[in-house]
Amino acid sequence: MAQRPTGGKKSDQSARAIRFRQKHLLAIADLDRFEAENLLDRAEKFAPMLDEKIKKLDTLRGRTLINLFFENSTRTQSSFELAGKRMGADVVNMSVKSSSVAKGETLIDTAATLNAMRPDLLVVRHGSSGAAELLSRKVDCAVINAGDGKHEHPTQALLDAFTIRSRLGDIEGLTVAICGDVLHSRVARSNVALLTLLGAQVRLIGPPTLMPAGAEKWGAKVFHDMRAGLKDADVVMMLRLQRERMDGGFFPSAREYFWFYGLDEDKLRIAKPGALVMHPGPMNRGVEIDSSVADNPNVSLIETQVRMGVAVRMAVLEALAESGANQEPA
Amino acid sequence: MTKPTLIRNAKLIDPAKNKVEDGAILFAETILDVGNVSGAPEGAEIIDADGAHVAPGLIDMRVVIGEPGAEHKETFKSAGRAAAAGGVTTLVMMPNTTPVLDDQSLIDFVLRRGIDRSGGVRILPAAALTQHLDGELMTEIGLMAEAGAVLFTNGDKPIHSSRTLRRALSYATIFDALIAHRPEDPYLAEGGVMHEGELAARLGLPGIPAAAEVIMAERDLTLAELTNGKLLLDMLSSAQTLPTLKRAKARGVKAFASVNVHHLVLNENDVDGYRTFAKLSPPLRSEDDRVALVQAVSDGLIDVIVSGHDPRPAEDKRLPYEEAAFGAVGLETLLPGALTLHHKGDVQLNTLFRAMTSRPAELLKLPQGRLAKDAPADIILIDLGAPFRLDSDKLRSKSNNSPFDEKLLQGAVKRTFIAGKTVFNG
Numbered sequence: 110m111a112q113r114p115t116g117g118k119k120s121d122q123s124a125r126a127i128r129f130r131q132k133h134l135l136a137i138a139d140l141d142r143f144e145a146e147n148l149l150d151r152a153e154k155f156a157p158m159l160d161e162k163i164k165k166l167d168t169l170r171g172r173t174l175i176n177l178f179f180e181n182s183t184r185t186q187s188s189f190e191l192a193g194k195r196m197g198a199d200v201v202n203m204s205v206k207s208s209s210v211a212k213g214e215t216l217i218d219t220a221a222t223l224n225a226m227r228p229d230l231l232v233v234r235h236g237s238s239g240a241a242e243l244l245s246r247k248v249d250c251a252v253i254n255a256g257d258g259k260h261e262h263p264t265q266a267l268l269d270a271f272t273i274r275s276r277l278g279d280i281e282g283l284t285v286a287i288c289g290d291v292l293h294s295r296v297a298r299s300n301v302a303l304l305t306l307l308g309a310q311v312r313l314i315g316p317p318t319l320m321p322a323g324a325e326k327w328g329a330k331v332f333h334d335m336r337a338g339l340k341d342a343d344v345v346m347m348l349r350l351q352r353e354r355m356d357g358g359f360f361p362s363a364r365e366y367f368w369f370y371g372l373d374e375d376k377l378r379i380a381k382p383g384a385l386v387m388h389p390g391p392m393n394r395g396v397e398i399d400s401s402v403a404d405n406p407n408v409s410l411i412e413t414q415v416r417m418g419v420a421v422r423m424a425v426l427e428a429l430a431e432s433g434a435n436q437e438p439a
Numbered sequence: 440m441t442k443p444t445l446i447r448n449a450k451l452i453d454p455a456k457n458k459v460e461d462g463a464i465l466f467a468e469t470i471l472d473v474g475n476v477s478g479a480p481e482g483a484e485i486i487d488a489d490g491a492h493v494a495p496g497l498i499d500m501r502v503v504i505g506e507p508g509a510e511h512k513e514t515f516k517s518a519g520r521a522a523a524a525g526g527v528t529t530l531v532m533m534p535n536t537t538p539v540l541d542d543q544s545l546i547d548f549v550l551r552r553g554i555d556r557s558g559g560v561r562i563l564p565a566a567a568l569t570q571h572l573d574g575e576l577m578t579e580i581g582l583m584a585e586a587g588a589v590l591f592t593n594g595d596k597p598i599h600s601s602r603t604l605r606r607a608l609s610y611a612t613i614f615d616a617l618i619a620h621r622p623e624d625p626y627l628a629e630g631g632v633m634h635e636g637e638l639a640a641r642l643g644l645p646g647i648p649a650a651a652e653v654i655m656a657e658r659d660l661t662l663a664e665l666t667n668g669k670l671l672l673d674m675l676s677s678a679q680t681l682p683t684l685k686r687a688k689a690r691g692v693k694a695f696a697s698v699n700v701h702h703l704v705l706n707e708n709d710v711d712g713y714r715t716f717a718k719l720s721p722p723l724r725s726e727d728d729r730v731a732l733v734q735a736v737s738d739g740l741i742d743v744i745v746s747g748h749d750p751r752p753a754e755d756k757r758l759p760y761e762e763a764a765f766g767a768v769g770l771e772t773l774l775p776g777a778l779t780l781h782h783k784g785d786v787q788l789n790t791l792f793r794a795m796t797s798r799p800a801e802l803l804k805l806p807q808g809r810l811a812k813d814a815p816a817d818i819i820l821i822d823l824g825a826p827f828r829l830d831s832d833k834l835r836s837k838s839n840n841s842p843f844d845e846k847l848l849q850g851a852v853k854r855t856f857i858a859g860k861t862v863f864n865g
Binding site: 316317318333334357358359360361362364365368369 | 570575576577578579580581582602603606609610612613666
């Protein structure tokens with residue numbers, strides 16, 4: 110690890126020059142610390158570009174990126190689309206309505222069809238855990254997981270880490286509290302993996318009914334009392350209550366949930382003074398987060414997260430395109 | 440200020456101890472001194488107990504009251520009257536009212552209105568565990584616990600869905616809330632009206648097998664272990680369930696159990712003659728079951744004795760046995776019923792009182808149930824041996840469906856104090 114770039118804000122040409130060694134980006138769990146920081150360092154140089162008048166590069170000119178979304182998405186899909194376009198790639202959006210019949214078979218059939226079109230990058234979101242990995246075994250191009258079921262959402266974790274880093278410097282040693290519906294959250298799984306990899310102390314807060322069995326073995330500390338879990342946190346990351354993924358009652362009501370697990374100014378005061386608030390969106394206001402917190406520009410990083418998302422995805426596209434270019438043709 | 444009272448020349452039943460001791464007790468709102476009391480302050484009422492017994496007021500963890508919604512069965516007022524006369528100073532009220540106690544505002548209603556109408560008897564609400572008691576979705580356990588609900592239960596309706604009970608048990612751990620659940624497999628019990636056995640066969644009545652209880656208790660205890668939840672098996676009736684409970688407790692499962700006093704005294708034979716007053720849920724079972732339950736109380740395996748007070752007006756009981764309602768009143772017979780076990784020499788007196796005072800207090804996290812300095816002065820003065828024949832028409836409850844009717848019992852409450860004030864003087 111001697112050669113790893115020391116974290117913090119810096120646009121490190123030497124880091125960028127080091128080739129990203131993964132063919133796909135399927136899960137944070139597949140990355141080591143060096144690879145994760147490689148991606149974050151790459152994003153450093155794209156972030157300032159977002160505020161420039163002409164926002165286009167030709168790094169990916171002639172390459173094709175396909176956005177394959179089996180689940181509806183606004184921000185992730187448009188973020189990847191913008192990232193691809195700014196890198197000069199040709200972007201095709203395919204919105205595939207999830208059909209109720211034989212999803213596994215449909216997915217593989219779709220993969221074969223797409224593969225025949227010879228894309229270079231395939232961004233996929235699917236409601237089933239493991240779908241991105243299955244696809245990656247059936248196509249020749251690089252696959253980026255844009256969210257698979259309740260498994261992982263690696264670019265969200267990367268943009269979250271990048272947002273924290275850009276605001277607080279080094280992630281090492283920070284205390285990050287991830288609160289809410291951990292059970293149904295791929296964002297939580299990716300973030301626990303990435304933030305612990307980068308040396309943060311991660312806490313998971315939520316009712317036991319929304320905490321997966323064995324979560325205490327992820328390297329994070331589990332709290333059911335939100336106030337205890339928020340104490341001295343540097344960053345509070347709220348999760349979206351995934352009501353669309355719930356079958357039956359995991360908690361009694363929205364009002365009770367908000368009372369015990371909703372982030373309002375009162376609870377935020379327990380965290381470290383100046384603690385920052387994040388949310389992957391879309392928010393359930395008045396359920397997991399109070400508007401007075403979400404809309405407070407002094408504490409809320411929620412808009413910054415969206416902005417940084419494009420830079421991070423540009424970095425991921427660049428890294429995978431380089432990696433793919435240097436690999437043996439399939 | 441409550442006027443201080445000194446009861447001297449008494450036999451003190453302290454549930455924290457293992458034997459009855461002679462002594463005195465001085466109290467106002469709280470207990471000021473107990474044991475060798477040096478003297479009484481000026482103006483204190485001094486009662487010479489003349490060798491009668493003093494114990495903490497009873498805490499009855501399972502009482503059905505008809506208010507709100509069925510005031511013809513029982514009201515806060517009539518329940519309070521019956522409780523005070525029976526030596527019950529705190530009672531836990533079941534949530535099967537109309538509307539069902541499944542909302543924090545109703546918990547608040549019971550806490551305010553109850554003690555206001557009950558003549559001082561402390562009425563604590565048990566909240567519904569599932570919305571409308573329909574067994575589907577859990578209630579606002581956290582908000583109701585904050586409002587003052589002391590436990591959560593689905594009453595007489597067991598929860599069919601293991602998933603629902605799992606989630607409720609798991610969710611309740613956030614608040615360290617106690618869940619009471621009736622272990623009875625609804626499919627095996629469906630249509631049954633008494634203990635399944637030879638007598639039921641002879642009477643031509645559909646039976647409820649003991650297996651209905653064992654199966655559900657096994658499931659409930661397994662879920663308690665999975666979730667680390669606090670579970671009270673509500674009103675055990677069968678000997679077969681006891682080894683299951685014992686094993687779970689030995690494994691460290693947070694499991695507790697209660698028994699209805701009627702099941703410690705009566706058995707299925709009391710149903711003979713189609714006596715609808717002895718139609719209880721769970722049903723009175725065999726003599727072997729009764730003996731095993733008594734032994735479990737004596738061992739402490741069963742934590743709590745409850746009255747299972749369930750007032751039923753005459754029109755619900757004066758029916759052919761199969762059509763009659765389940766349930767018996769018990770607030771006034773909890774003490775003499777339980778004392779039967781003492782008089783027969785089956786259960787040691789302090790153990791018996793522990794199951795009706797300090798153990799419920801621990802489970803409900805109440806300061807009552809102890810004869811200790813600074814504890815609330817909820818105290819009863821009892822003539823343990825006083826014999827009487829129960830005349831159910833003279834019960835203070837609005838309903839008089841007692842299977843002890845016309846039975847010879849022993850033990851009468853002479854005086855009941857709550858927070859140092861006399862609420863019954865017999």
